[in-house]
Amino acid sequence: MLEILHRIVQEVNAAPDLGEALKLIVQRVKQAIKADVCSVYLTDFDRREHVLLATEGLRQEAVGKVSLPMHRGLVGLVCERAEPVNLDDATEHPRYLFIHATGETQYRGFLGVPIIQNRKVLGVLVVRQVQSRKFDDNEVTFLFTLAAQLAGAITYARASGELTQLQPTRSPLNRYLSGQPSAPGVVTGKAVVAYQLADLDAVPYRTTENIQSEVTAFKEAVAMTRQELKSLKERLSTELPVEEQALFDALLLMLGSDALVSQTVERIEQGQWAQSALRHTIEIHARVFDNMDDVYLRERASDIRDLGRRILMHLQLDKPREIHYPEKTILVGDDISAVQLAEVPTERLAAIVSAKGSSSSHVAILARAMGAPAVMGVTDLPVGRLEGLEIIVDGYRGRVYVSPDPSVSDEYARLAKEEAEISRDLEAMKGLKAETTDGVTVPLYLNTGLISDVMTVGLEESEGVGLHRTELLYIVRDRFPGEEVQVESYQQMLSSFAPRPVILRTLDIGGDKPLPYFPFVESNPFLGWRGVRISLDHPEIFLTQIRAMIRANIGLNNLQIMLPMISKVSEVDELQMLIQRAHDELLEENYDVVMPPVGVMIEVPSAVYQIDEIARRVDFLSVGTNDLTQYLLAVDRNNPRVAAIFDDMHPAVLRALVQIVEGAAIYRRPVSVCGELAGNPLAAVLLLGMGVDSLSMSAGSLLKIKWVIRSYSRARAKSLLQAALRMTDARQVRELMEKSLDEMGLGGLVRPGK
Ligand code: PEP
Ligand code: MG
Secondary structure, three states, X not given: OHHHHHHHHHHHHHOOOHHHHHHHHHHHHHHHHOOOEEEEEEEEOOOOEEEEEEEEOOOHXXXXXXXXXXXXXXXXXXXXXXXXXXXXXXXXXXOOOOOOOOOOOOOOEEEEEEEEEOOEEEEEEEEEEOOOOOOOHHHHHHHHHHHHHHHHHHHHHHHHOHHHHOOOOOOHHHOOEEOEEEEOOEEEEEEEEEOOOOXXXXXXXXXXXXXXXXXXXXXXXXXXXXXXXXXXXXXXXOOOOHHHHHHHHHHHHHHHOHHHHHHHHHHHHOOEOHHXXXXXXXXXXXXXXXXXXXXXXXXXXXXXXXXXXXXXXXXXXXXXXXXXXXXXXXXXXXXXXXXXXXXXXXXXXXXXXXXOOOOOOHHHHHHHHXXXXXXXXXXXXXXXXXXXXXXXXXXXXXXXXXXXXHHHHHHHHHHHHHHHHHHHHHHOOOOOOOEOOOOOEOOEEEEEOOOOOOOOOHHHHOOOEEEEEOHHHHHOOOOOOOHHHHXXXXXXXXXXXXXXXXXXXXXXXXXXXXXXXXXXXXXXXHHOOOOHHHHHHOHHHHHHHHHHHHHHOOOOOOEEEEEOOOOOHHHHHHHHHHHHHHHHHHHHOOOOOOOOOEEEEEOOXXXXXXXXXXXXXXXXXXXXXXXXXXHHHOOOOOOHHHHHHOOOOOHHHHHHHHHHHHHHHHOOOOEEEOOHXXXXXXXXXXXXXXXOOEEEEOHHHHHHHHHHHHHOOHHHHHHHHHHHHOOOOHHHHHHHHHHHHHHOOOHHHOOOOO
């Protein structure tokens, strides 16, 4: 059974469209289970009915025509219960409905399994038998697994419009892919796929006009691969047994075979670029072997794919990627990295859509800094098929429209116009103070460092830098940066803002920020070797950084140092001793240095509970709400599967913040918030109510938060905070604040349009 299941899953994955996938499933399932009928019903939520979309056993003419009203019949029952219904004689069940138009006789045996995606029942997979028959457990789980497989395909088909041919009534505004709203704004643009090199599956479909040069490049890549395999074979001839050497012969034979080369060339001549033409050919050949019964032969599929990867590598190496970025580039990818993002010319980047990650991933933070709308964690994103397509990104609601219907484009063009009006309102905030209506000033600082050149508004509009992440300096190199390189980089930061303060955070690698040249593998990286834990184990790395920071401060005197990921009081003591040591050594070396203020990030729950002990030891505190939320709620900030549970407006997070402010007050230490919460217009009011001393955020949020602060009084913010603290979940808190912002005429800051 497992074998058959595996095969069907592969076939379904390879099906060109949903219609074919459904047909395949009903045929194969009917055969495998030896049932008399297998059908798929999909729910049309607009018309509130379950439509028969594929069948093997019932009348084909009924497909697409016969439907059951929602909540009727046994199909309705499966949807309501969201679990299988397995009956040996369905005709006796009170919900049994006899439908004439499908040409059905009285089928007794019935098994219906729901097709579920993201908690939503999309349809039902049904098998039926003329005789009474109770399906066994194996058969139920078999159907279950296939239904899960179908769910992803259905979600995509629904979003891409493929389903419209089958369900023509669905409103185009309801056809979108969903992800995490990760950076606000709405925008229409053209997709450019970011992908990993040497990964055949990641190559996007793309057309070419330079057919001749693509053919030549491909043939050269084949020749180079042949050469490479030959020398590999020669080199290994003394070490490998004869049967293993035969593998090279087989690969060389395949390379020489007309099929592989000529079929790829044919595809290029039809207009595909060499890389996707190769991917296409390799996949077709590999699939032939995938479907073989013999285990040995099936293994050959991976040899073919390996061969494909080798050719691809030469193709990609040979030609450095020349990507054409259209004026409004929507960067889409499976797992977009900060470096891929940095490759897009800033003025052309319109939005970001990523299948992996969530709103608190660093790429999303970067998007907010750049003012580009972003949707992360779009799990059904068909990355390879999106190149060059028109896409609308709604960063407020986490929606992505692929090749949108004109009515959708019109609606979004209207919203974009309203957005532009809001931007003009925001411009009016420039140069004004962030002061409440009752005269409380809340200094706004800038978060920098994830990318070097995104200080567009921030430079003039902020009171300084509240968080400079230093990781980038380390990530873009092939080794640890030396002291001099670091001095130069920090000096640039400090002097751009002097005399305003700049808080440089010490290295916070680990978690989702590995260094390519300092690899280590952990099963739970966010709970592992991260931030100051690495600094304490490798004082040489830490001391080099601190020396560079202190030296960069000479003559400027606006440096403050901040320590990330503090989870124990002793870490603060030990790190401060190291900082003192670096300072003293520099003095001994005759540098004219001063000891800068030192603060810590509060982003681990243990630090919240020892806030007074920590506050006593340092000059300032800054709350990293991204990590604090992750650790308080036990939700990985990068995992799209649990992204909906990650909510930094959770009342538990608010209570922790209150506790931090109160604890710091005992020793009169200032508290700032530098996590993403500070740049969220809904939350800024609550932070104001708590008495947080300052806020630090991405450049894209500065003017928005200034507008919010200038619209509220501290007294009003306090009473909203009291109401929020009495609530039990984040949704209520959001609703409270959305309503309040609406009343203040600020609703346009948190949703599309005005
Ligand atoms: C945080 O955790 O809130 C924070 C500001 O730091 P980072 O996002 O770099 O982990
Ligand atoms: Mg953090």
